Amino acid sequence: MRKLSSSGKIAFASVALFAAVLGTMALVQSASARPHPPLLCGPTYQWSCSGPGGPDRLFIGTICEKNDYEAKTGFTCVPF
Numbered sequence: 001m002r003k004l005s006s007s008g009k010i011a012f013a014s015v016a017l018f019a020a021v022l023g024t025m026a027l028v029q030s031a032s033a034r035p036h037p038p039l040l041c042g043p044t045y046q047w048s049c050s051g052p053g054g055p056d057r058l059f060i061g062t063i064c065e066k067n068d069y070e071a072k073t074g075f076t077c078v079p080f
Contacts, residue, residue, distance in 0.1 A: 041065070051075030 041064035050056045051074050059069055059077055066077050 046080040047077035048080040049073075049075040049077040 041062040044060060044062055045066075047059040047061070047066050048056055049059045049069070057075065058080065059066060059075075061069065069075065070077055
């Protein structure tokens, strides 16, 4: 009778450990499946922009605004 009680404890511990591992795996998968947040535009910076056919220009704006400016004008901007 003693062996039956001991083996029952081992079986219960094995099932509990298996459930904990499965739960952890499910949480890790669901955390990695979340969509990434959108690009954070950040604070306003001063940018030195140069491009074809014109002098360098100073542009003041966020990273998102700089990306739009570069797309519209063809200039390339670096932090000033």
